[in-house]
Amino acid sequence: MGIKFIKISVVYFVIGVLIGMYMSMAEKFTFTPVHVHINLLGWMSMALAGLIYVAFPAAAGTTMAKVHFWLHNIGLPIMMIALAFLVSGAENATPAVAVGSTLVVLGVIIFAINIIKNVKG
Template identity: 60%
Template sequence: MGIKLIKIAAVYFVIGVLLGMYMSISHSYTYSSIHAHINLLGWASLALAGIVYYLFPAAGESAAGKVHFWLHNIGLPIMMIGLFLLMSGTESVEPVVAVGGVLVTLGILAFLYNVLANVREGARR
């Protein structure tokens, strides 16, 4: 799971940077909240989780690690696409943002459980 998370984090990093470049070039910062969420919840959080899972293989190989991976990576695109549409004026998609946010939150709670259950001194590679 660690390597998968690091690789998908790199994809989110590129998306976040490209969105930042677009906003800078166009001088339109309407999507800055999306840019921030992609960089924090996509790039930074997933890269750090990937490093944790790599350093502590029991956490990376656990069911909680897989649940975290899937909930986070299903929820984040749903939330970001919904937020993009919401910021573009489609107010009816607000529940979509909420669903994506709940999925990401549940994934992060699975990460917390996983760290508490499987990350121990002496368990590193």
């Protein structure tokens, strides 16, 4: 699971950097919240989770690690696409932002439980 998290984090990193480049070139910063969330929740959080899973294989081998991966990777794209619509003026995107963010939060909670339960000194 650690390697899967690291690999997908790099995809989010590229997306985040491309959004940042677009905003800089266009001098339109509407998508700053999307850029920031993709870089933080996609690139940084998933890369760190991946490194933790590599360092602690007992946690990586659990069903919780798989559930964390899928909740995070289903929720984040939903949340980011909906957030892009929301900051562009589509107020009806709010429920989708809520659904996506709820999935990510659930994934993070499962990650925390997994780490507390399965990472031993």
